[in-house]
Amino acid sequence: MAVQNNPLSTPCKTFEEDLVLFHYGDLRGEEREALQSHMNGCAGCAGFLKELGKLLPLTIKTDEPGQTFWNDYSRELRHKLDAAAEKGPWWESVAIIFQPRLLSAAAGATVVVIALALTLGRGLWPTKDAPHDDAAMMEALPVAENLEFFRAMDVLDDLDLLESMGSQGAA
Amino acid sequence: MNPRDEELVASAKNGDRGAFEELVERHKHKAYHIAFGFARDREEAKDLSQEAFLKAFTNLKNFDGRSSFYTWFYRIVVNLCLDYKRRQKRAPADEFDETVERQVEPSHEPRMPISPDQHVFAGQFSRKVDVALEALPAKQRTAFILKNHQGLSIKEIAETMQTAEGTVKVHLHRAVTSLRQRLAEFA
Numbered sequence: 001m002a003v004q005n006n007p008l009s010t011p012c013k014t015f016e017e018d019l020v021l022f023h024y025g026d027l028r029g030e031e032r033e034a035l036q037s038h039m040n041g042c043a044g045c046a047g048f049l050k051e052l053g054k055l056l057p058l059t060i061k062t063d064e065p066g067q068t069f070w071n072d073y074s075r076e077l078r079h080k081l082d083a084a085a086e087k088g089p090w091w092e093s094v095a096i097i098f099q100p101r102l103l104s105a106a107a108g109a110t111v112v113v114i115a116l117a118l119t120l121g122r123g124l125w126p127t128k129d130a131p132h133d134d135a136a137m138m139e140a141l142p143v144a145e146n147l148e149f150f151r152a153m154d155v156l157d158d159l160d161l162l163e164s165m166g167s168q169g170a171a
Numbered sequence: 172m173n174p175r176d177e178e179l180v181a182s183a184k185n186g187d188r189g190a191f192e193e194l195v196e197r198h199k200h201k202a203y204h205i206a207f208g209f210a211r212d213r214e215e216a217k218d219l220s221q222e223a224f225l226k227a228f229t230n231l232k233n234f235d236g237r238s239s240f241y242t243w244f245y246r247i248v249v250n251l252c253l254d255y256k257r258r259q260k261r262a263p264a265d266e267f268d269e270t271v272e273r274q275v276e277p278s279h280e281p282r283m284p285i286s287p288d289q290h291v292f293a294g295q296f297s298r299k300v301d302v303a304l305e306a307l308p309a310k311q312r313t314a315f316i317l318k319n320h321q322g323l324s325i326k327e328i329a330e331t332m333q334t335a336e337g338t339v340k341v342h343l344h345r346a347v348t349s350l351r352q353r354l355a356e357f358a
């Protein structure tokens with residue numbers, strides 16, 4: 001094999017793709033026959049095919065490892081498969097959480113916890129509905145003041161009553 | 172009689188590890204050689220093809236059987252190889268020459284002794300081919316490697332690449348034309 005500087009053959013444009021397929025044995029039937037008969041009279045296409053036959057096999061870099069390599073290959077892969085089978089894909093661990101049975105159990109447990117928290121926890125946590133003692137006092141104070149007023153109103157009622165009784169007695 | 176791939180796949184899906192290992196034994200050579208066609212390095216090809224088997228193992232439940240197992244599996248191999256090439260392009264290739272030289276060495280039984288000149292020439296040629304293949308767009312390179320190195324039919328390549336047969340022919344033609352131009356001095 002030596003470096004050459006021969007000019008490349010120039011195939012007919014219309015046949016170039018078919019020549020590649022011809023080289024690989026992928027051209028059949030009428031197309032193959034047509035190309036073959038064309039090449040009988042076309043040096044460019046015939047030369048192109050010859051160049052492909054010479055060049056393309058050289059581009060294949062072969063590697064045929066020995067039996068030891070293949071034994072190691074299989075053993076190594078078996079270990080990797082073992083590890084993969086043990087570990088499983090990441091989404092499997094996530095998917096376990098979303099299994100219907102576990103999901104309903106988790107939902108049930110959540111409902112129980114919420115119910116217990118509401119029942120036992122009442123009074124432990126401040127809520128909007130239960131104002132602080134100070135706030136309660138502030139709300140109760142005007143009511144207490146009003147009670148005094150109503151008590152005074154009662155006294156006035158009594159005065160009215162006495163007045164009416166006095167006027168009845170005078171009559 | 173040996174079970175067909177489809178039967179082994181069905182058993183493997185049901186948790187039969189032995190069935191999957193049989194699939195490995197059947198396809199490991201071809202998977203390795205496809206990976207070697209892309210990586211052109213023994214260790215890389217081994218890792219890539221093993222990774223493909225692992226991926227097939229963990230995703231076997233998703234294989235619906237619409238294509239043959241080998242088409243589905245080789246698609247995994249090719250995609251991993253293309254990812255590898257993309258990663259490699261981003262990383263500096265300092266060890267490139269060493270890799271090429273190592274592969275030029277006969278890897279198995281000794282052949283005809285070669286002269287130092289021939290050795291140098293083989294190294295130069297191999298490097299030129301590597302560069303020429305690297306320069307091809309991913310789809311052209313895939314079509315070329317599957318055809319030229321692996322001898323897959325146009326139909327099989329189309330299934331593996333999930334494209335039309337006509338498109339494969341175009342990719343192949345362009346790849347060959349480009350390589351011929353780049354390696355003209357050896358033609």
